[in-house]
Amino acid sequence: MIELAILGCLKESTRHGYELKKHLREILGPLSRVSFGSLYPALGRLERSGAVRVVEAGGMSSPIPMTGSLTGEAAAFRRARLRGPRGPRNRKVYSITPAGEERLVALLADPSDDDRSFSLKLAFCRWSDPDARVALLERRRATLEQRLAETRRAIEARRARVDRYLHSLMEHDTDSTQRDIAWLDHLIATERSSHRNTRDATTGGPRP
Amino acid sequence: MIELAILGCLKESTRHGYELKKHLREILGPLSRVSFGSLYPALGRLERSGAVRVVEAGGMSSPIPMTGSLTGEAAAFRRARLRGPRGPRNRKVYSITPAGEERLVALLADPSDDDRSFSLKLAFCRWSDPDARVALLERRRATLEQRLAETRRAIEARRARVDRYLHSLMEHDTDSTQRDIAWLDHLIATERSSHRNTRDATTGGPRP
DNA sequence: GGTTACATGTAACTAGTTACATGATTAG
DNA sequence: CTAATCATGTAACTAGTTACATGTAACC
Numbered sequence: 373m374i375e376l377a378i379l380g381c382l383k384e385s386t387r388h389g390y391e392l393k394k395h396l397r398e399i400l401g402p403l404s405r406v407s408f409g410s411l412y413p414a415l416g417r418l419e420r421s422g423a424v425r426v427v428e429a430g431g432m433s434s435p436i437p438m439t440g441s442l443t444g445e446a447a448a449f450r451r452a453r454l455r456g457p458r459g460p461r462n463r464k465v466y467s468i469t470p471a472g473e474e475r476l477v478a479l480l481a482d483p484s485d486d487d488r489s490f491s492l493k494l495a496f497c498r499w500s501d502p503d504a505r506v507a508l509l510e511r512r513r514a515t516l517e518q519r520l521a522e523t524r525r526a527i528e529a530r531r532a533r534v535d536r537y538l539h540s541l542m543e544h545d546t547d548s549t550q551r552d553i554a555w556l557d558h559l560i561a562t563e564r565s566s567h568r569n570t571r572d573a574t575t576g577g578p579r580p
Numbered sequence: 581m582i583e584l585a586i587l588g589c590l591k592e593s594t595r596h597g598y599e600l601k602k603h604l605r606e607i608l609g610p611l612s613r614v615s616f617g618s619l620y621p622a623l624g625r626l627e628r629s630g631a632v633r634v635v636e637a638g639g640m641s642s643p644i645p646m647t648g649s650l651t652g653e654a655a656a657f658r659r660a661r662l663r664g665p666r667g668p669r670n671r672k673v674y675s676i677t678p679a680g681e682e683r684l685v686a687l688l689a690d691p692s693d694d695d696r697s698f699s700l701k702l703a704f705c706r707w708s709d710p711d712a713r714v715a716l717l718e719r720r721r722a723t724l725e726q727r728l729a730e731t732r733r734a735i736e737a738r739r740a741r742v743d744r745y746l747h748s749l750m751e752h753d754t755d756s757t758q759r760d761i762a763w764l765d766h767l768i769a770t771e772r773s774s775h776r777n778t779r780d781a782t783t784g785g786p787r788p
Numbered sequence: 789g790g791t792t793a794c795a796t797g798t799a800a801c802t803a804g805t806t807a808c809a810t811g812a813t814t815a816g
Numbered sequence: 817c818t819a820a821t822c823a824t825g826t827a828a829c830t831a832g833t834t835a836c837a838t839g840t841a842a843c844c
Contacts, residue, residue, distance in 0.1 A: 374832080390795050401734030401750065402727045410832055412797055462840070463795055487695075495746045505745075519610045526609030537713075537767075538703045542609065544763050548756060555752050559745075582804080598823050618804055620825055670812065671823055 373489050374406060374414045379423065379476040380496030382468040386427055389415055390463065403491045415466060423472035428465040473499075480504060485515045502567040506560060513556045520549045581697050582614060582622045587631065587684040588704030590676040594635055597623055598671065611699045623674060631680030636673040681707075688712060693723045710775040714768060721764045728757045 377396055381387065387395060393411055396404045418424045468476070480493050480500045490512050497505050527542050585604055589595065595603060601619055604612045626632045676684070688701050688708045698720050705713050735750050 388795080389797095398737055399734060399746070401731045403749075403753070407833060408796075409798085409834070416797090491749060494749050495743075497745050498743055523609045526607060529606055535703075535706055537705050538607070540763075540767060541611075541699060541702050544760075545611070548759070551756070551759075552752075555748075559748060596823080597825095615805060616824080617806070617826085624825090 373492055374410050375418060375423075376476070376479040376489075376492050376496065377404060377406060378411070378414060378418060379468055379472055379479065380492075380499060382424060382466055383473065383476060383496075383499055386465050386467040388463040388465045392466075400492075400495060403488070403495070418472065419466070421471075421475075422469060423475045424466045425469055426464045427467045429463075476500075477504070480508065483511060485511055490515075502563060506563050509556055509560045509563065513553060513560070516549050516553050516556070520546060520553070523549070581700055582618050583626060583631075584684070584687040584697075584700050584704060585612060585614060586619070586622060586626060587676055587680055587687065588700075588707060590632060590674055591681065591684060591704075591707055594673050594675040596671040596673045600674075608700075608703060611696070611703070626680065627674070629679075629683075630677060631683045632674045633677055634672045635675045637671075684708075685712070688716065691719060693719055698723075710771060714771050717764055717768045717771065721761060721768070724757050724761050724764070728754060728761070731757070 377400070378392060381392055381396055381399075389408070389411055392415075393406050393408065396406050415424065419426065476496070477500050480497055481504050490508075493508055497508055500508075523542055523545050527539070527546070585608075586600060589600055589604055589607075597616075597619055600623075601614050601616065604614050623632065627634065684704070685708050688705055689712050698716075701716055705716055708716075731750050731753050735747070735754070
């Protein structure tokens with residue numbers, strides 16, 4: 373899932389690792405929590421698989437191939453402007469590749485649907501098409517509906533020896549899940565109404 | 581965290597591995613999801629560390645040391661009664677030990693507080709004392725309050741380029757977290773009012 | 789000139805998962 | 817007799833984490 377976060381973030385703009393972590397934390401708040409120990413290896417993997425590439429590295433390589441027309445001084449000035457107020461120390465700036473964009477769309481479409489992956493997918497789902505978005509929301513809805521049924525079954529199964537805390541937990545979980553579903557329904561309706569072309573082929577939703 | 585689930589479950593009654601998994605699924609519903617691949621190794625670890633012990637094993641060892649007075653036939657009959665309608669094939673029935681009960685209380689008291697651990701702890705918190713329960717709830721409350729602040733900060737930080745989906749996700753997260761906090765407040769109040777002896781030494785809660 | 793923040797990376801560990809291997813017992 | 821369920825266990829893999837190691841640049 374960290375690869376989804378990285379690719380979704382690089383799709384907006386080129387960034388280096390450290391910056392990526394800061395930005396992810398800033399935009400995703402508590403639903404990200406990326407550590408360097410997983411970030412850098414992930415960037416390495418993505419680079420080796422061709423999903424991202426380094427466009428600027430620590431003080432040496434040039435982002436755009438130099439045509440040889442710049443003197444040493446001009447090059448230094450240009451580098452100084454490019455790198456902003458802080459300058460590149462030994463950092464590697466990454467950019468997403470076309471292969472990476474494909475991978476991003478594939479990750480957004482994959483059916484795994486725990487709380488964390490769903491949140492991440494929703495956070496970056498603007499990079500996939502409306503149909504894929506509706507599919508994502510519907511899939512999540514189905515997962516929650518199943519969860520709801522299971523929790524209710526668990527509540528029913530033990531009417532007798534009701535533990536105070538466990539019971540309250542499950543009732544609260546039921547409420548939360550119902551609210552989540554209502555929220556998803558709203559998102560789905562909004563999504564559907566904002567693209568009146570592709571009919572609801574996936575699920576055959578409610579007819580008005 | 582699987583050890584907490586196992587110990588909490590064995591505290592109620594002796595059980596064998598397979599039964600443990602079924603029971604956990606039944607009572608915890610979607611908030612458990614224990615697989616055999618983690619259950620059996622965990623039972624092994626707990627046994628080696630003396631937190632649980634085998635009280636009855638597959639067809640051979642006797643739960644209570646035989647005094648030698650039983651004939652082969654009588655022993656078989658007794659075994660048949662002990663094992664109920666299905667009989668022990670090659671199964672190992674586990675029981676929690678005093679050391680295991682201490683470990684259970686320690687696990688309930690440990691400060692890690694992600695969604696999953698909190699749910700599990702609440703599910704089994706009846707095995708610890710009222711003070712520990714209030715401490716658990718207060719700790720969770722603090723975690724959620726922090727999450728709330730962080731999410732709000734993230735929403736504020738990006739007023740400008742608001743992504744539809746990410747924004748909705750965060751607003752919904754804010755609502756959910758607020759409701760979770762209100763629920764915790766209710767639990768805390770109930771817990772406090774049900775034991776009027778030990779005053780709120782931990783946090784110095786609101787004075788009436 | 790020392791502290792803080794920037795920047796990248798590796799190693800060991802954590803807490804699980806799925807898939808595999810094995811076999812007993814029971815219901816139809 | 818054969819399929820389903822009960823029952824235990826291992827091996828390989830997953831997706832991260834924390835702690836360590838290293839070094840640069842900015843700030844005061």
